[in-house]
Amino acid sequence: MKIRVRYFAGLREIVGQDAETLTVPEGTDVAGARALLSARYSRLQPILERSLCAVNREYVPADRVLQEDDELVFIPPLGGGAA
Amino acid sequence: MEPVIQITREPLNREALLAAVAAPEVGGIVIFEGVVRNHARGKQIRYLEYDAYPEMAEQQIRRIVEEARQRWGAERVAVAHRLGRLEIGEASVIIVVATPHRAEAFEACRYIIDTLKTTVPIWKKEVSLDGEAWVEG
Numbered sequence: 001m002k003i004r005v006r007y008f009a010g011l012r013e014i015v016g017q018d019a020e021t022l023t024v025p026e027g028t029d030v031a032g033a034r035a036l037l038s039a040r041y042s043r044l045q046p047i048l049e050r051s052l053c054a055v056n057r058e059y060v061p062a063d064r065v066l067q068e069d070d071e072l073v074f075i076p077p078l079g080g081g082a083a
Numbered sequence: 084m085e086p087v088i089q090i091t092r093e094p095l096n097r098e099a100l101l102a103a104v105a106a107p108e109v110g111g112i113v114i115f116e117g118v119v120r121n122h123a124r125g126k127q128i129r130y131l132e133y134d135a136y137p138e139m140a141e142q143q144i145r146r147i148v149e150e151a152r153q154r155w156g157a158e159r160v161a162v163a164h165r166l167g168r169l170e171i172g173e174a175s176v177i178i179v180v181a182t183p184h185r186a187e188a189f190e191a192c193r194y195i196i197d198t199l200k201t202t203v204p205i206w207k208k209e210v211s212l213d214g215e216a217w218v219e220g
Contacts, residue, residue: 009134009206010217050219054204057139073136077219078200079207 001026001068003033010076011051014043024066030055031062033072051076086148087161090137090205095174100161104181109159111185113192117176119169123218126211133166133175136204140164143203147195157182157191164205175207 006019024033030053038045051074053060059075066072087103089095097116104112119131144162151157159181169175178195182188199205207218 006136008136008204009208012134054136054139057136057142073139073204075136075204076206076217078202078204079218 001066003066003068003070003072005033005037005072008073008075010047011044011074014047015041022072028066029062030060030064030066030072033066034062034074037074047076048074084159086145087163088141088144088148089161089163090135090140090144091163091165092167093165095163095165095177097174097177097179100163100177100179103161104159104179106159106181108183109181110183111188112179112181113185113188115176115178115192115196116174117196119171119173119175121171123209123211126209126213128171129210129212130171131169131175132208132210133164133169134206134208135164135166137166140203140205144199147198147202150198151180151191151195154194155182155187155191157187160191160195162195162199164199164203166205 002021002023005022007015012018034048038048054073054075055064055070121128148160157180161179164176178192180188180192208215209218
């Protein structure tokens with residue numbers, strides 16, 4: 001099945017594109033997609049490990065199983081800043 | 084009122100946000116304005132670049148504002164965040180909360196900015212004299 005991955009901020013700079021379509025086996029979860037991307041782009045691995053995940057614009061745990069046409073985004077740590 | 088939420092590459096317009104929350108029942112307006120500072124973590128900043136996952140950022144901000152409405156009765160709120168390159172002194176974020184009495188406006192405004200900073204997918208890159216880096220934490 002196909003899912004859509006979008007990249008922002010540091011991830012976009014590493015990957016060099018805004019988005020791509022990823023073909024993954026049925027039953028793949030977010031952690032599986034993360035492993036696939038880490039293998040494809042070795043420089044992504046450390047930042048993906050620090051990132052939260054969102055599917056269809058909602059934060060989800062890494063064991064969330066993906067569905068056809070899901071939009072997957074890894075959210076690297078936010079700036080936050082001192083109050 | 085429906086909250087005003089803007090995520091934009093254009094300079095923020097404080098007066099327009101203030102006008103959006105104005106109403107006869109309002110007795111206090113709190114404005115938080117975040118501006119680009121010339122130093123961070125011991126580095127001299129040249130400029131900042133903001134990036135966002137815009138659709139999710141807007142959805143998350145809407146949720147935070149709704150929470151503020153429920154907790155403090157903050158019915159009149161405007162939130163604007165700028166993206167792209169920002170120079171020193173420019174506003175990156177403006178939050179305006181208008182309520183009948185001031186205490187609720189202060190509380191709600193503080194809650195909105197603090198929660199926004201930790202949960203809304205907007206990132207900041209610091210470009211300093213030494214180089215550039217996306218800020219984490």
